[in-house]
Amino acid sequence: MEKDADGFYTPVAPDAASQAGDRLPAPNADLIKSTFEVTVTLADQQGDPNSPLFSAKTFEELGLHQDLLRGIYDMGFSKPSKIQERALPLLLANPPTNMIGQSQSGTGKTAAFVLTMLSRIDFTKNTTQALCLAPSRELARQIMSVVVSMGKFTQVQTEYAIKDNHARGSGPITAHIVVGTPGTMTDLMRKRIIDVADLKVFVLDEADNMLDQDGLGDQTLRVKNMLPRDHPVQILLFSATFPDHVRSFASKFAPGSNKIELQKEELSVTGIRQFYMDCKNEEHKYDILVRLYALLTIGQSIIFCQHKHTADRISARMTAEGHKVASLHGAKDPAERDAIIDNFRDGKEKVLITTNVIARGIDILQVNMVVNYDLPLMYERSSGSSGEGGHFDKPDIETYIHRIGRTGRFGRRGISINFVHDKKTWLQMEQIEKITGRKIMRIETNDVDEMEEKMKEALK
Numbered sequence: 001m002e003k004d005a006d007g008f009y010t011p012v013a014p015d016a017a018s019q020a021g022d023r024l025p026a027p028n029a030d031l032i033k034s035t036f037e038v039t040v041t042l043a044d045q046q047g048d049p050n051s052p053l054f055s056a057k058t059f060e061e062l063g064l065h066q067d068l069l070r071g072i073y074d075m076g077f078s079k080p081s082k083i084q085e086r087a088l089p090l091l092l093a094n095p096p097t098n099m100i101g102q103s104q105s106g107t108g109k110t111a112a113f114v115l116t117m118l119s120r121i122d123f124t125k126n127t128t129q130a131l132c133l134a135p136s137r138e139l140a141r142q143i144m145s146v147v148v149s150m151g152k153f154t155q156v157q158t159e160y161a162i163k164d165n166h167a168r169g170s171g172p173i174t175a176h177i178v179v180g181t182p183g184t185m186t187d188l189m190r191k192r193i194i195d196v197a198d199l200k201v202f203v204l205d206e207a208d209n210m211l212d213q214d215g216l217g218d219q220t221l222r223v224k225n226m227l228p229r230d231h232p233v234q235i236l237l238f239s240a241t242f243p244d245h246v247r248s249f250a251s252k253f254a255p256g257s258n259k260i261e262l263q264k265e266e267l268s269v270t271g272i273r274q275f276y277m278d279c280k281n282e283e284h285k286y287d288i289l290v291r292l293y294a295l296l297t298i299g300q301s302i303i304f305c306q307h308k309h310t311a312d313r314i315s316a317r318m319t320a321e322g323h324k325v326a327s328l329h330g331a332k333d334p335a336e337r338d339a340i341i342d343n344f345r346d347g348k349e350k351v352l353i354t355t356n357v358i359a360r361g362i363d364i365l366q367v368n369m370v371v372n373y374d375l376p377l378m379y380e381r382s383s384g385s386s387g388e389g390g391h392f393d394k395p396d397i398e399t400y401i402h403r404i405g406r407t408g409r410f411g412r413r414g415i416s417i418n419f420v421h422d423k424k425t426w427l428q429m430e431q432i433e434k435i436t437g438r439k440i441m442r443i444e445t446n447d448v449d450e451m452e453e454k455m456k457e458a459l460k
């Protein structure tokens with residue numbers, strides 16, 4: 001079969017809150033009352049998408065199986081969030097329709113697609129019927145924990161497609177739902193360890209990243225091109241961001257989709273107060289981070305660096321100086337990565353120094369502070385004739401939105417602090433401020449009391 005210019009084959013139709021500090025921000029907002037508006041575009045252009053018929057105020061009215069409703073309530077959810085209210089009626093309708101769903105970080109996208117996967121499984125068959133891909137093993141493991149919690153009262157069987165999880169020679173996977181990262185998923189499908197003949201739902205979480213040609217696009221497309229072509233598979237793409245350059249590819253990847261979109265100026269939630277600190281130079285950034293330590297441990301915090309070696313360097317230095325911090329990045333081995341994120345999730349570590357590996361999706365409610373030790377930058381290829389080389393000069397707006405979205409989850413308050421240390425980084429931050437339309441306030445670096453005051457105020 002021929003592939004087209006975009007590499008497609010014929011398109012297929014349609015916590016554990018824990019022992020963290022005692023001054024945590026309370027979930028102070030009911031998301032159902034949230035002010036952000038979404039635009040709903042229906043695939044078949046039939047009906048008024050703003051009619052109440054297309055939204056669900058309660059989980060009961062979705063016609064879910066009793067076992068799934070029990071799972072939802074057991075997780076402590078009482079009402080659908082805004083994205084769930086708008087997306088679930090469309091996701092669960094028959095015949096199944098593809099969906100491109102966008103809503104801000106921490107607003108409940110996971111539950112929307114997990115419920116869809118669970119509600120479409122035929123539990124009388126021991127075959128794989130839903131696949132879900134995520135950009136990191138940490139996120140795949142988190143999604144799996146939602147599948148397991150929500151499916152607690154069903155007979156759902158699950159399996160991972162992440163590195164080092166499926167022992168060599170352990171035989172075919174027959175689990176109903178497989179969650180993983182694209183490289184391992186491709187590998188297991190190629191070796192026919194995963195058989196997708198009965199597949200009904202295919203989900204991409206963090207879909208803009210999963211489809212980006214500079215990201216995981218090629219690997220994701222390989223998985224897509226191995227899906228069955230003799231029956232429709234419902235394709236669901238979810239993210240808080242869908243930059244213009246992936247939007248049209250996304251529409252081709254999930255043809256005939258219903259779409260839920262955010263306005264550009266509403267990409268990040270209002271509960272996150274954003275600050276910056278003027279540092280004198282790289283070394284001063286380190287000094288400031290150390291001075292912030294007491295504040296970082298009020299709740300939990302994530303410090304983002306551009307490079308693995310920076311994360312390792314500052315965590316080693318802080319540890320040597322008697323501070324308790326952990327570092328996590330993609331060069332660590334899988335078992336170590338799992339232990340580090342699990343300890344952080346359980347509140348055993350309060351400060352996590354990391355890279356973009358956990359910039360997306362990670363949901364740890366106790367995280368009330370995010371520090372951009374380095375601003376997120378995008379790799380730009382040189383326009384020269386050789387096409388070789390490139391540079392990191394432009395701010396990566398999407399990654400910024402996802403990074404700060406690790407705090408302020410589901411209506412909670414959180415703060416983010418950017419370290420700027422020269423003209424270039426200042427201009428990059430100015431660009432972020434302009435594009436996201438959200439004010440970034442200055443905090444004085446040599447006045448610790450003011451620093452503490454402003455932060456406590458922001459978390460109230």
Ligand SMILES: Nc1ncnc2c1ncn2[C@@H]1O[C@H](COP(=O)(O)OP(=O)(O)OP(=O)(O)O)[C@@H](O)[C@H]1O
Nearest residue numbers: 077079080081105106107108109110240361363410
């Ligand atoms: N209806 C609900 N009622 C109460 N809590 C909910 C509800 N839906 C989701 N949550 C909680 O909200 C938090 C954020 O949800 P989730 O991780 O799905 O956000 P997200 O939209 O996928 O964010 P991101 O864009 O960062 O991936 C989770 O802790 C989840 O348990």
